[in-house]
Amino acid sequence: MSKASDHEKIEQLRAEVRRHDELYYRQADPEISDFDYDALKRELADLEAANPELPLEASPTVAVGDDRVEGFASYRHLLPMQSLDNTYSEDEFVAFVARVEKGLEIEGARFTVEPKIDGVAVSVTYEKGEMVRAVTRGNGIEGDDVTANVRFIESLPQSLEGGNLPEVIEIRGEIFMRVEEFERLNAERSEAGLELFKNPRNLAAGTVKMLDRGEVAKRKLDIVLYGLGECQPAVVSSQAEYRKQLEAWGLPIVEKFWEVEGAAEAWAAVEELDQIRHDFAYPTDGAVVKLDSFRQQDMLGATSKAPRWAIAVKFAAEQAETILERITIQVGRTGTLTPVAELVPVQLAGTTVSRATLHNYEEMTRKDVRVGDTVIVEKAGEIIPAVVRVVREKRPEGSEPFVFPSECPACGTEVSKIEGEVAVRCLNIECPDQVRGRLEHYASRQCLDIEGLGEAVVDQLVRIGAVSNIADIYRLEYEQVVSLEKFAEKSARNLLAAIEASKAVELWRLLHGLGIPQVGASAAKDLAKAFGGVQELMDATLEQLVEVDGIGEKTASGIKAYFEDEKNAAIVKELFELGMNPEAPERLSEEDATLAGKTFVITGTLPTLKRNEAKALVESKGGKVAGSVSKKTDFLVAGEAAGSKLTKAESLGVAVIDEAKLLEMCS
Numbered sequence: 001m002s003k004a005s006d007h008e009k010i011e012q013l014r015a016e017v018r019r020h021d022e023l024y025y026r027q028a029d030p031e032i033s034d035f036d037y038d039a040l041k042r043e044l045a046d047l048e049a050a051n052p053e054l055p056l057e058a059s060p061t062v063a064v065g066d067d068r069v070e071g072f073a074s075y076r077h078l079l080p081m082q083s084l085d086n087t088y089s090e091d092e093f094v095a096f097v098a099r100v101e102k103g104l105e106i107e108g109a110r111f112t113v114e115p116k117i118d119g120v121a122v123s124v125t126y127e128k129g130e131m132v133r134a135v136t137r138g139n140g141i142e143g144d145d146v147t148a149n150v151r152f153i154e155s156l157p158q159s160l161e162g163g164n165l166p167e168v169i170e171i172r173g174e175i176f177m178r179v180e181e182f183e184r185l186n187a188e189r190s191e192a193g194l195e196l197f198k199n200p201r202n203l204a205a206g207t208v209k210m211l212d213r214g215e216v217a218k219r220k221l222d223i224v225l226y227g228l229g230e231c232q233p234a235v236v237s238s239q240a241e242y243r244k245q246l247e248a249w250g251l252p253i254v255e256k257f258w259e260v261e262g263a264a265e266a267w268a269a270v271e272e273l274d275q276i277r278h279d280f281a282y283p284t285d286g287a288v289v290k291l292d293s294f295r296q297q298d299m300l301g302a303t304s305k306a307p308r309w310a311i312a313v314k315f316a317a318e319q320a321e322t323i324l325e326r327i328t329i330q331v332g333r334t335g336t337l338t339p340v341a342e343l344v345p346v347q348l349a350g351t352t353v354s355r356a357t358l359h360n361y362e363e364m365t366r367k368d369v370r371v372g373d374t375v376i377v378e379k380a381g382e383i384i385p386a387v388v389r390v391v392r393e394k395r396p397e398g399s400e401p402f403v404f405p406s407e408c409p410a411c412g413t414e415v416s417k418i419e420g421e422v423a424v425r426c427l428n429i430e431c432p433d434q435v436r437g438r439l440e441h442y443a444s445r446q447c448l449d450i451e452g453l454g455e456a457v458v459d460q461l462v463r464i465g466a467v468s469n470i471a472d473i474y475r476l477e478y479e480q481v482v483s484l485e486k487f488a489e490k491s492a493r494n495l496l497a498a499i500e501a502s503k504a505v506e507l508w509r510l511l512h513g514l515g516i517p518q519v520g521a522s523a524a525k526d527l528a529k530a531f532g533g534v535q536e537l538m539d540a541t542l543e544q545l546v547e548v549d550g551i552g553e554k555t556a557s558g559i560k561a562y563f564e565d566e567k568n569a570a571i572v573k574e575l576f577e578l579g580m581n582p583e584a585p586e587r588l589s590e591e592d593a594t595l596a597g598k599t600f601v602i603t604g605t606l607p608t609l610k611r612n613e614a615k616a617l618v619e620s621k622g623g624k625v626a627g628s629v630s631k632k633t634d635f636l637v638a639g640e641a642a643g644s645k646l647t648k649a650e651s652l653g654v655a656v657i658d659e660a661k662l663l664e665m666c667s
């Protein structure tokens with residue numbers, strides 16, 4: 001290739017990489033897979049290496065992707081937060097080890113191997129053991145101050161436990177979202193007809209950068225800590241020691257960690273990690289291999305972008321190619337039509353996959369997925385298989401665009417596209433698929449948990465016309481049940497007994513089972529606690545609903561709209577007439593709730609109580625425990641070595657008490 005055309009190509013690739021950086025780091029909504037992105041960047045780096053006359057300053061290959069967005073204050077890291085060089089190959093890994101050993105003039109260097117968490121990088125600063133700040137990586141030099149959002153992370157202690165505390169330390173880690181939480185949020189979105197989040201990483205990244213604190217509070221984030229920035233004075237001298245120290249301070253750390261010597265041992269650990277990583281709480285996309293000794297790390301130093309003493313070995317997201325045989329449309333309990341790809345079975349990440357989601361109407365139309373196409377399926381964030389793209393070159397001749405049905409495949413009602421939603425819906429509330437979906441949801445494990453009322457039984461009951469709504473379940477008679485397929489006297493009696501028993505269910509389960517838009521299990525629990533009864537919930541005003549911790553405006557209006565619908569209200573009324581008698585969560589009597597309305601903050605080491613014991617004590621008396629001191633704090637419970645919180649409480653005039661006083665208040 002000529003120089004001129006090389007230069008042109010480099011410019012083009014730089015622009016392309018910058019565009020993907022913007023989508024990934026700032027908007028948390030990447031368009032291509034990490035594998036494809038890394039390949040693009042590699043191509044650019046290779047071209048740049050072959051054309052050294054072009055200055056590199058302007059290239060994204062020598063800079064850290066910038067995540068800073070509007071709305072957050074910038075904060076300068078004491079020590080820069082770097083990226084990592086990465087590789088997908090064993091050969092390159094072996095070459096890395098050889099470079100390190102040559103640089104140190106030793107053989108058999110000692111390394112640590114740990115999971116590479118696929119989350120959002122963050123630097124948490126503790127001063128004298130008190131958490132004072134959390135900042136994103138930003139451009140590596142300066143990041144966004146996201147302290148307010150990070151304070152919602154329950155697993156992150158506001159103060160460090162134990163001794164050996166430096167004056168100031170920047171602890172680096174990764175904020176992530178657990179798969180269960182990701183699925184919970186997506187289930188709620190799917191019910192609301194909203195576009196689904198693509199994977200836990202993007203969702204965590206988006207959440208860390210939200211300005212709406214109420215929404216952040218509703219999404220549960222988690223954190224794991226592994227890295228070191230500034231530390232004054234130094235308190236540890238190796239990666240392995242550092243991990244032990246993090247644990248002793250009470251911080252969440254990576255669950256598996258290897259200490260190895262030389263390339264072969266290190267690679268064996270990387271492979272072992274790949275085998276077991278799916279059981280970790282967080283999504284992982286590789287292994288990070290680091291030189292153990294801090295002294296040796298310093299000897300090797302870093303480039304502008306990454307340390308020379310560490311490397312990420314990345315695992316490619318598992319994808320497989322197969323043929324799409326048919327497209328079926330499922331109608332969910334809220335009427336959403338979901339297109340599903342029926343595939344020629346293919347092995348993917350250890351399981352046989354024969355169906356994959358095509359997400360929704362808009363997404364599949366945009367991808368122009370057709371029957372007969374060769375498609376790439378991927379386990380997105382290792383969860384549900386999805387069709388990620390069509391291999392256009394393999395499209396058979398004469399294939400036709402898929403015509404999305406204009407009528408509901410279950411009931412024939414014309415489907416509607418609601419403004420602002422990506423899905424189309426069947427709005428017929430009596431649609432048999434929706435009825436089935438609602439009944440299955442109601443009887444399911446996370447709701448009323450009626451044993452014996454599974455998919456197959458619900459299906460039969462709907463088909464013979466025995467039930468058309470959840471109240472009908474309680475009208476079932478022995479004769480009807482015993483005549484179902486595969487039922488005999490005993491199983492029929494058992495089912496009826498399980499149905500009867502479900503009348504005394506915990507209130508939150510009933511609330512979840514009703515299928516109110518946006519109300520998942522956790523919202524149902526919050527509502528049950530706040531209102532104590534279905535009638536009380538029905539009577540609640542919009543203002544009262546939003547006041548409940550964990551309930552946002554959208555959910556609140558969803559609840560109002562649900563109960564304002566006459567059909568829903570009638571069914572709820574029938575349920576109670578048929579004997580529904582849910583058990584309200586225990587509430588403290590006014591006499592016992594002596595600390596109701598009071599907010600406490602706990603800091604330092606208390607003489608006898610652990611922090612969570614003190615918290616439980618306050619809550620048992622109806623009080624609240626918050627993570628940081630503000631004007632709203634009523635009492636600061638201060639123990640040994642209380643740091644900045646004490647100073648802040650004093651400056652705000654907040655009452656400061658000791659453990660003895662707390663015990664007295666709670667007795």
Ligand SMILES: NC(=O)c1ccc[n+]([C@@H]2O[C@H](COP(=O)([O-])OP(=O)(O)OC[C@H]3O[C@@H](n4cnc5c(N)ncnc54)[C@H](O)[C@@H]3O)[C@@H](O)[C@H]2O)c1
Pocket residue numbers: 020021023024025030031032033034035037038064065082083084086114115116117118120121122173174226227288312
């Ligand atoms: N799909 C896209 O469009 C797109 C765009 C930009 C970036 N990306 C992805 O992001 C990657 C580049 O991002 P990056 O610069 O954040 O680098 P990286 O994710 O490849 O590696 C560096 C980061 O890994 C994190 N990390 C996780 N576990 C760690 C551990 N145990 N020890 C040390 N660090 C750990 C740290 O935050 C560190 O900054 C690319 O490899 C690419 O896959 C994708």
Ligand SMILES: [Zn+2]
Pocket residue numbers: 331408409410411412413426427428431432433
């Ligand atoms: Zn229908």
